Amino acid sequence: MTARVLNGREVAKTLMEELAMSVGAMPTPPRLVFVRAGDDPASASYVRSKERLAAKAGVRSETRVFEASVTQEDLLREIASLNADADVDGILVQLPLYGHLRASEILDAIDPAKDVDGLHPVNVGLLWSGRPGLVPATPAGLIRIMEHYVLPFEGQDVVIVGRSNLVGKPAAALFLARNATVTLSHSRTRDLASVTRRADVIVAAAGQPGMIRADMVKAGAVVLDVGQAPVDGVLRGDVADDVAGVASAVTPTPGGTGPMTVAMVVANTVHAAKARRG
Ligand code: NAP
Numbered sequence: 001m002t003a004r005v006l007n008g009r010e011v012a013k014t015l016m017e018e019l020a021m022s023v024g025a026m027p028t029p030p031r032l033v034f035v036r037a038g039d040d041p042a043s044a045s046y047v048r049s050k051e052r053l054a055a056k057a058g059v060r061s062e063t064r065v066f067e068a069s070v071t072q073e074d075l076l077r078e079i080a081s082l083n084a085d086a087d088v089d090g091i092l093v094q095l096p097l098y099g100h101l102r103a104s105e106i107l108d109a110i111d112p113a114k115d116v117d118g119l120h121p122v123n124v125g126l127l128w129s130g131r132p133g134l135v136p137a138t139p140a141g142l143i144r145i146m147e148h149y150v151l152p153f154e155g156q157d158v159v160i161v162g163r164s165n166l167v168g169k170p171a172a173a174l175f176l177a178r179n180a181t182v183t184l185s186h187s188r189t190r191d192l193a194s195v196t197r198r199a200d201v202i203v204a205a206a207g208q209p210g211m212i213r214a215d216m217v218k219a220g221a222v223v224l225d226v227g228q229a230p231v232d233g234v235l236r237g238d239v240a241d242d243v244a245g246v247a248s249a250v251t252p253t254p255g256g257t258g259p260m261t262v263a264m265v266v267a268n269t270v271h272a273a274k275a276r277r278g
Pocket of ligand 1: 211262
């Protein structure tokens with residue numbers, strides 16, 4: 001079997017076209033503000049790519065960049081001012097922050113209605129209680145890829161490798177809400193291969209390049225590769241190349257889940273704008 005490639009770039013393009021139409025029908029385009037207070041070059045380029053994509057959907061965006069001398073109080077003041085600004089629909093604090101800053105206090109200060117990263121405890125609670133809210137972009141992107149390719153959720157055994165607040169846990173909530181049977185695995189899981197071999201759908205989100213090998217995958221399984229880490233200067237996923245010979249469908253890295261994450265941040269901004277403006 002040669003797995004079908006689930007093309008995240010294509011799915012993201014379709015989503016952006018839908019969003020551009022939806023934004024075109026709004027009296028004022030949504031506005032997204034990024035807050036960057038860290039010197040990680042990857043996160044700077046990540047923010048730039050989100051800004052470019054936002055522009056394609058007609059979403060206004062800008063980035064507030066802070067120097068290393070920024071204090072916790074400066075950032076909390078900035079968040080309070082963005083919360084109070086009626087013309088701001090989405091706020092995204094790009095991680096990692098400078099080491100002296102307490103990220104969780106800053107993220108928790110964001111108005112949940114503008115929290116386009118979906119990481120505020122209010123949005124986490126809404127997600128787990130099955131109520132509408134803002135959902136973290138990467139797991140929301142996985143769902144969108146599955147929907148785009150009309151892959152089934154109901155009754156599927158879904159094994160998620162990785163239990164972070166950013167990816168694994170919210171992915172579990174989203175698959176569960178669609179009536180899948182979900183297993184969350186992690187670094188202490190005993191005999192991971194025997195767990196993943198049961199799966200109809202594997203979500204690989206451990207950040208361990210190539211860790212999911214063909215012998216860990218049931219024939220015909222769908223494999224969604226979230227992991228991204230540079231290996232000898234090349235971006236590699238958690239899924240080894242030989243998995244394509246066993247699975248029925250896989251996301252490539254790059255070009256799979258990554259573009260969807262960026263697109264879902266823009267989608268969340270549009271969603272937040274509509275919800276706030278009624
Ligand atoms: P994280 O916070 O470091 O979490 C990694 C998770 O993987 C942890 O739960 C960890 O288990 C688990 N894990 C690590 N090694 C394992 C192993 N050998 N076997 C089983 N589980 C293992 O990372 P994250 O923020 O969730 O990100 C995960 C990966 O996705 C990274 O490569 C990141 O760059 C990538 N990512 C990609 C996108 C995208 O758009 N594609 C978006 C976000 C993140 P413990 O909890 O036991 O430590």
